[in-house]
Amino acid sequence: MLALVERARPEPAVRATALRAAGWLAFQRGDQQAARPLLEEAVRLSRAAGDTTTLGLALTGLGVAGAWGADPDRERITSLLTEALELWRGEGWPVGQHMALVNLGLTAYQAGDLDAAEAHQRTALAIAEQIQAPYRLGSSYSLIGQLELRRGNTQTAARLLRQALRQFQRIADPLMTANCLFGLALAASAENNHTLAANLLGASATRYEASGTKLLAALGREHEALLATTRAAIGGDRFEAEHHHGATLPLAQALALALQEAPARRRADSR
Numbered sequence: 001m002l003a004l005v006e007r008a009r010p011e012p013a014v015r016a017t018a019l020r021a022a023g024w025l026a027f028q029r030g031d032q033q034a035a036r037p038l039l040e041e042a043v044r045l046s047r048a049a050g051d052t053t054t055l056g057l058a059l060t061g062l063g064v065a066g067a068w069g070a071d072p073d074r075e076r077i078t079s080l081l082t083e084a085l086e087l088w089r090g091e092g093w094p095v096g097q098h099m100a101l102v103n104l105g106l107t108a109y110q111a112g113d114l115d116a117a118e119a120h121q122r123t124a125l126a127i128a129e130q131i132q133a134p135y136r137l138g139s140s141y142s143l144i145g146q147l148e149l150r151r152g153n154t155q156t157a158a159r160l161l162r163q164a165l166r167q168f169q170r171i172a173d174p175l176m177t178a179n180c181l182f183g184l185a186l187a188a189s190a191e192n193n194h195t196l197a198a199n200l201l202g203a204s205a206t207r208y209e210a211s212g213t214k215l216l217a218a219l220g221r222e223h224e225a226l227l228a229t230t231r232a233a234i235g236g237d238r239f240e241a242e243h244h245h246g247a248t249l250p251l252a253q254a255l256a257l258a259l260q261e262a263p264a265r266r267r268a269d270s271r
Contacts (some may be wrong), residue, residue: 013054016045020058027061028175030213032069039065052087059084060099067103067110077107098127098136102143109147117147135176138167142180149186158187162259169255178207182219182226184258189226194233195242196257201230202246203254 005018023038042058063081071077081104088096105120121144128136145160165180185200231239246254 011049012045013049013051016042016049016051016054016058019045020054020061023058023065024061027065027068028213032065032071035065035069036062052091056084056087056091056093056096059087060096060103063107064099064103067106074107074111078104081107094127094131095133095136098124098131098139101127102139105143105147109143109150114147114150118144121147134167134170135173138164138173138176138180140164141167142176142183145183149183149190152190154187154190158184161187165255165258174207175211175213178204178211179219181207181254181258182223185230186222186226189229189233192233194230195238197226197230198234198239198242199246199249199257200254201226202243203249203258204246205243206247206249206254207251 002018002022005015019038019042023035023042026032026035026038039058039062043055043062046052046054046058059080063077063084065071066073066077066080081100085097085100085104088094088100101120101124105117105124108114108120109117121140124136125140125144128140141160141164145157145164147157148154148160149157161180161183165177165184168176168180181200181204185197185204188194188196188200234242246257249257
C-alpha cells in the first residue's frame with residue numbers, strides 16, 4: 001500500500017493515512033523500530049494538513065507503541081497521549097479517549113505511579129462501560145487486573161482478567177487472549193499454583209504465535225521472571241511437560257482452564 005501511495009504522490013493527508021495504518025500494523029506485529037518513524041511522519045503530515053482524525057490516530061499510535069514497546073522516555077509518551085486525549089475529547093470520540101486513557105494508565109504503571117495509573121484506568125473503564133464495546137471493556141478489565149496484581153490483590157486481579165478474557169473471546173482476538181492468559185499465569189504463580197502457571201504460559205505462547213506478533217516488550221521482563229520462577233518451583237522437566245501441555249491444548253480447553261475459579265486452581269498443585 002505504501003509503495004502505491006509513494007508512486008501516486010497523493011495529497012499529504014492521504015499519505016499520512018497510509019503511514020498511520022502501516023505504523024499501527026508494525027506495532028501490532030511487535031516491530032517498534034519500524035512503527036515509530038512511520039507514525040512520526042504521519043503526525044507531521046496530518047498536522048500540516050489539518051487532518052485531526054489522522055493526527056489523533058497517529059499520536060495515539062505513537063503513544064501506544066511507546067508504552068507497549070517499553071520506551072524509556074515516559075515524558076514523551078505521556079505528552080503524545082495527553083495531546084491525543086484532548087483532541088479526542090474535542091472530537092467527542094469515546095473510543096479515542098479510551099485508547100489514550102488506558103495507555104496513559106499503562107505508562108504511569110510502568111513508571112511505578114500506581115495511583116495515577118488507577119485514576120486513568122478507572123476513567124477509561126467508565127467510558128468502556130458506557131459504550132459497551134468488547135475490546136474496550138476487555139482492555140480496561142485486563143489493565144486494572146494487572147494493577148491489582150501489582151498491589152498483591154491476587155484474587156481480584158484474577159477475577160478481572162477472567163472478565164477481560166470473556167470479552168476478548170466475544171471478538172476472537174488472539175493477541176489480547178494471549179495477554180490475559182499470561183496475566184492469569186502471573187496470578188496463578190502468586191497463589192503458588194505453579195502447575196497452572198506453566199500450563200497458562202504454554203497456552204499464552206500458542207496464542208501469541210497465532211496473533212502473528214512477538215511478545216510485546218512491555219511484558220518481556222515479567223515473562224522472563226515468571227518462566228524462571230515457575231521452572232525453579234516445579235523443576236525443569238516438569239515445567240517443560242506442563243508448558244507443552246498448555247501449549248497444545250485446544251483453545252476451548254485452554255479457556256476452560258483459565259476461567260476456573262480460585263479454589264479449583266489451588267487444588268491443581270496438590271496432585
